[in-house]
Amino acid sequence: MFTKLNLTSNLMHSRVFEIKRYQTPYKKECISNSVSSIYSVSGWVRARWLHWRSSCVRDCKRSPTPEDARSATTPRRQTARTMFNMKLKERLALAVSAFLILFTLMLIVDLQMDYGISGHRVPLHGRVKIVDDVDKGNSAYIEFRKRFLQRSNGSNSSREFEQSAPSETSGLDTEPRTPSPPADRFEHLQRILLLQIQGKSVDHAVIIPPHKDLNVIRPENPTIGEMEDLEPSLNASNLEKFQLKIAQHELYEDGEKLVEAILKDMSTTSILHVEQKEGGTQLKLIIDYPNGVQALFKPMRFARDVQTLPNHFYFSDYERHNAEIAAFHLDRILGFRRAMPVVGRVLNMTTEIYDVTEGDILKTFFVSPANNFCFHGKCSYYCDTGHAICGNPDMLEGSFAAFLPSSDLAERKVWRHPWRRSYHKRRKAQWELQSDYCDTVRTTPPYDSGRRLLDLMDMSIFDFLTGNMDRHHYETFKMFGNETFTLHLDQGRAFGKAFHDELSILAPLLQCCFVRHTTLAVLLKYHNGVSLSSILRESMKADPVSPILWEPHLTALDRRMVTILDAIRKCVEKAENPLENELNDIV
Ligand SMILES: Nc1ncnc2c1ncn2[C@@H]1O[C@H](COP(=O)(O)OP(=O)(O)OP(=O)(O)O)[C@@H](O)[C@H]1O
Ligand SMILES: [Mn+2]
Numbered sequence: 001m002f003t004k005l006n007l008t009s010n011l012m013h014s015r016v017f018e019i020k021r022y023q024t025p026y027k028k029e030c031i032s033n034s035v036s037s038i039y040s041v042s043g044w045v046r047a048r049w050l051h052w053r054s055s056c057v058r059d060c061k062r063s064p065t066p067e068d069a070r071s072a073t074t075p076r077r078q079t080a081r082t083m084f085n086m087k088l089k090e091r092l093a094l095a096v097s098a099f100l101i102l103f104t105l106m107l108i109v110d111l112q113m114d115y116g117i118s119g120h121r122v123p124l125h126g127r128v129k130i131v132d133d134v135d136k137g138n139s140a141y142i143e144f145r146k147r148f149l150q151r152s153n154g155s156n157s158s159r160e161f162e163q164s165a166p167s168e169t170s171g172l173d174t175e176p177r178t179p180s181p182p183a184d185r186f187e188h189l190q191r192i193l194l195l196q197i198q199g200k201s202v203d204h205a206v207i208i209p210p211h212k213d214l215n216v217i218r219p220e221n222p223t224i225g226e227m228e229d230l231e232p233s234l235n236a237s238n239l240e241k242f243q244l245k246i247a248q249h250e251l252y253e254d255g256e257k258l259v260e261a262i263l264k265d266m267s268t269t270s271i272l273h274v275e276q277k278e279g280g281t282q283l284k285l286i287i288d289y290p291n292g293v294q295a296l297f298k299p300m301r302f303a304r305d306v307q308t309l310p311n312h313f314y315f316s317d318y319e320r321h322n323a324e325i326a327a328f329h330l331d332r333i334l335g336f337r338r339a340m341p342v343v344g345r346v347l348n349m350t351t352e353i354y355d356v357t358e359g360d361i362l363k364t365f366f367v368s369p370a371n372n373f374c375f376h377g378k379c380s381y382y383c384d385t386g387h388a389i390c391g392n393p394d395m396l397e398g399s400f401a402a403f404l405p406s407s408d409l410a411e412r413k414v415w416r417h418p419w420r421r422s423y424h425k426r427r428k429a430q431w432e433l434q435s436d437y438c439d440t441v442r443t444t445p446p447y448d449s450g451r452r453l454l455d456l457m458d459m460s461i462f463d464f465l466t467g468n469m470d471r472h473h474y475e476t477f478k479m480f481g482n483e484t485f486t487l488h489l490d491q492g493r494a495f496g497k498a499f500h501d502e503l504s505i506l507a508p509l510l511q512c513c514f515v516r517h518t519t520l521a522v523l524l525k526y527h528n529g530v531s532l533s534s535i536l537r538e539s540m541k542a543d544p545v546s547p548i549l550w551e552p553h554l555t556a557l558d559r560r561m562v563t564i565l566d567a568i569r570k571c572v573e574k575a576e577n578p579l580e581n582e583l584n585d586i587v
Helices: 002-022 025-059 066-070 074-085 088-115 140-151 187-197 224-228 238-245 257-268 321-333 360-364 437-442 452-466 503-512 517-528 532-540 551-576 578-586
Strands: 273-276 285-288 294-299 342-348 373-375 395-402 412-416 473-477
Touching: 187 517, 187 551, 224 238, 238 257, 257 342, 257 395, 273 360, 294 321, 321 342, 321 395, 321 452, 321 532, 437 503, 452 503, 452 517, 452 551, 503 551, 517 532, 517 551, 532 551, 551 578
Parallel strands: none
Antiparallel strands: 273 285, 285 294, 294 395, 342 395, 412 473
């Protein structure tokens, strides 16, 4: 009994600890009230029980009487009498306490499920209504997936299990594979684009023409500098100038010269100071350069050809520094320009990290058995000796992302992504269960008008290309309101599986059947012209730590492109011939 009680109290402790980690401030207050009421209520119940027991010692502990023998139901009657004798107030209190205990338990279970192990404590802006939990079996996503898998020649779905273990992959299969010339040029989609440019087919349900797209019309497009009435000073750094030029509809203009200048600054300027970034799940460093310039550093953990471990969930995958670099280039090539510039650099861990940092992180440095200089920092994932970041012997490669403007200059708003995953190993997210999930999103602000839903479609395409399943939240600049672009931040978990195309990342597009004319035009341009992989490979050659991507990841881009175009074509066909398609689906 004693052990059991102890176990229960341990469990309670660990649950209270879990609550502390995952709750939102409102829920925190609510839960702590409930938890304290568990304690006070259970204290009250104990006092009540002790009182009852002491009165029982007086009245109940006696030799059995003939009366007792006559009635087998006496104890029950006594309990009933005791209950009856209880004051109404006491009975009410008992009922309330039982309810509170149940409610708290439900809340704890719900929170653990909701926040999984990622532990994000961001306010849930733009919440999406929860509707039915039933899979009606006809969702575009499920249906496309079914067809896709049926058609699959095995290169997409099965090879993920054939991935070599990380240590075995090095040096293998690195020859560039030229994809066979595309047989399918998606001419029907091209025709629609042409018609829209000619001012026809402008009410298309799937492809949103430029003149209806706020990202193209841009009635206003002020910069942060204009909004804040600030101009860069004479000795302003390139980054400061860049930050003031960030506009409502894009981070930087097409061909912006400051991008190259920032990349050069971050990869060559001397490092003044380093500190660990608070928050986030994996280790990141804030790098200080002269003139107030800052970068976010993610360290290299393993070689380019090491893939996500087959038994790792997306949320327990390591971050890849090269994924950040590649994603920046890809974002730019696709014409989004919503990712901050990122560059690679090799650091001397002694002079450029150890000597210029202070505090707790210093205590985590050590020399490994292989005589390499290592450290692990402090964070909630992989910050221990077993997962240390090691130099060779003290040279360490990493990615350097240009710092976003400080919150004093431009505060950001964090939004919960409507298609976020459950971050729980057994639980599914709402969008995976509800076939008409997009209808719910479409009618919920800010997705019911303007550019936001189209931005999420772009993000879904971008993430599907890179294989990034970790899009739990996204951010916008507050000062621009809702009609502004969504930042493409945190691509650390992209480019993890070269031989697997994760169709669920495309769920927003598949469920909404909605895409920008301009985005489709770019996709078709690369599909029918010089391939996306070639353009990306070329763009990344300029990086100091090139080659950035393992060739199979580049090949995957061209393959995934076909899947996206196929999905859009299917949406178009469905919109144009709804009846015929329904019949086909049944057959
Ligand atoms: N270039 C940047 N400049 C300044 N802040 C940034 C930059 N990139 C990301 N951040 C901020 O740092 C936070 C953590 O970054 P990031 O998401 O890359 O790390 P993470 O460890 O993967 O976090 P999480 O586990 O929450 O996904 C982001 O939420 C963002 O607000
Ligand atoms: Mn992340």
